[in-house]
Amino acid sequence: MNHSAARSLMKSLIGGGNYGRHVTSGLRAVAPFDASAAAAGYQSQGLSMVLIRWGRMMSTAPESSSPTSVVVGKDEKRDGAVATEKGGGGGAVVVSSYWGVSRPKITREDGTEWPWNCFMPWETYQADVSIDLSKHHVPKTFADKVAYRTVKLLRMPTDLFFKRRYGCRAMMLETVAAVPGMVGGMLLHLRSLRKFQQSGGWIKALLEEAENERMHLMTMVELVQPKWYERFLVLTVQGVFFNAFFTLYLLSPKLAHRVVGYLEEEAIHSYTEYLKDIDDGKIENVRAPAIAIDYWRLPKDATLKDVITVIRADEAHHRDVNHFASDIHFQGKELRDAPAPVGYH
Numbered sequence: 001m002n003h004s005a006a007r008s009l010m011k012s013l014i015g016g017g018n019y020g021r022h023v024t025s026g027l028r029a030v031a032p033f034d035a036s037a038a039a040a041g042y043q044s045q046g047l048s049m050v051l052i053r054w055g056r057m058m059s060t061a062p063e064s065s066s067p068t069s070v071v072v073g074k075d076e077k078r079d080g081a082v083a084t085e086k087g088g089g090g091g092a093v094v095v096s097s098y099w100g101v102s103r104p105k106i107t108r109e110d111g112t113e114w115p116w117n118c119f120m121p122w123e124t125y126q127a128d129v130s131i132d133l134s135k136h137h138v139p140k141t142f143a144d145k146v147a148y149r150t151v152k153l154l155r156m157p158t159d160l161f162f163k164r165r166y167g168c169r170a171m172m173l174e175t176v177a178a179v180p181g182m183v184g185g186m187l188l189h190l191r192s193l194r195k196f197q198q199s200g201g202w203i204k205a206l207l208e209e210a211e212n213e214r215m216h217l218m219t220m221v222e223l224v225q226p227k228w229y230e231r232f233l234v235l236t237v238q239g240v241f242f243n244a245f246f247t248l249y250l251l252s253p254k255l256a257h258r259v260v261g262y263l264e265e266e267a268i269h270s271y272t273e274y275l276k277d278i279d280d281g282k283i284e285n286v287r288a289p290a291i292a293i294d295y296w297r298l299p300k301d302a303t304l305k306d307v308i309t310v311i312r313a314d315e316a317h318h319r320d321v322n323h324f325a326s327d328i329h330f331q332g333k334e335l336r337d338a339p340a341p342v343g344y345h
Contacts, residue, residue: 119215119295126297127310128317133268135316137323141330143255151262161233166274166283167224170311173267174217175234176241177315180260180322181210183246184253188335201340202325208342209318215295216311222289223304254329257322264319271312278305317344 106114106121114121139148162169185206192199226234249256277283288302296310321341328338 116291116294118218124295124297127313129309129313131313131316131320133272133312133316135319136265137258137261143252143330144258147255147258148262150259151266154263155266164273164277164282166270166277167220168226168230169270170274170308171217171220171224171226172230172234172237173270174213174220175238177263177267177318178210178213178217179238179242180245180249180256180263181206181208181213183242183249184256185210187246187249198336199340200336200338201342202335205321205340205342205344209321212314213318215291216314219289219292219295219307219311222291223286223307253335254326257326257329261319261323261326264315264322267315268312268319271308271315274308275305275312278308320344 108114108121137144139145158169158172162172185203188199188203188206192203245256248259278285285303285305288298288304288307292298292307293300293302298306321344325335328335
């Protein structure tokens with residue numbers, strides 16, 4: 001390749017121009033073949049290909065569509081990849097079939113297609129509504145009294161803001177209630193990595209709690225469409241509560257779990273008042289959202305009252321789990337010393 005062709009090629013590559021034309025002209029300018037050039041043939045070809053590929057990466061010209069990526073519409077499958085997530089928002093998404101990642105076809109017991117990607121059939125359950133809702137941990141130690149009074153103090157602004165709008169109150173409550181399990185599970189996960197020790201199943205138990213609370217929120221959002229100022233309030237409260245609870249769990253896990261136990265007791269009280277207003281006709285007993293029917297395996301004709309009943313039962317289970325976790329710490333033990341209540345919603 002002569003000097004002028006090489007300079008032309010490099011200018012084109014750097015400037016993002018039509019590198020193909022210059023590469024071709026450069027290759028044509030190579031001296032006639034002789035025996036001495038044969039040994040370097042492969043090296044020259046390799047260098048040319050490197051320059052071509054480098055030029056493509058540097059070029060600002062639009063690339064053609066990748067053969068491994070396709071845009072598909074709702075409910076359309078291509079190369080075994082499902083394009084959209086039902087129940088979690090529609091619209092076309094870019095799906096790459098190169099990796100071969102796809103979800104197998106999942107059906108209900110009656111043979112109909114499973115409509116949710118956010119949870120699977122084996123993650124659903126029937127809530128134990130027979131749990132004792134009246135149990136209360138009487139504050140005994142100084143830490144217990146601090147936790148109890150803190151929760152009572154936090155309830156005051158909630159009562160003033162929402163009053164008896166229990167749908168909006170429940171939505172706000174669940175955005176906060178889903179934080180402790182995630183924070184506790186995350187910190188236990190990191191501790192397990194640092195100390196090279198098992199967690200006794202408590203990582204999974206706490207993350208299950210967080211996911212269960214999140215499903216409460218997804219259900220309440222279907223029932224209550226939050227206004228803009230309520231969404232802003234959620235952002236503010238979650239930001240403050242996450243950082244406060246994160247710090248508290250680092251300093252005293254036993255106090256953190258006790259706070260959550262008392263928060264769940266207040267949640268039981270709030271949902272009980274919610275049910276009372278439904279029974280009194282102050283809140284319409286509307287049809288249960290489809291996501292709730294599938295998640296809690298409710299009857300097809302389930303109503304709002306059925307949904308609130310199973311959510312209240314979940315909160316009672318979370319109350320027991322967190323008071324139990326706090327008792328373990330108060331006994332001077334670690335959570336991994338006691339069996340974790342995995343699957344105890």
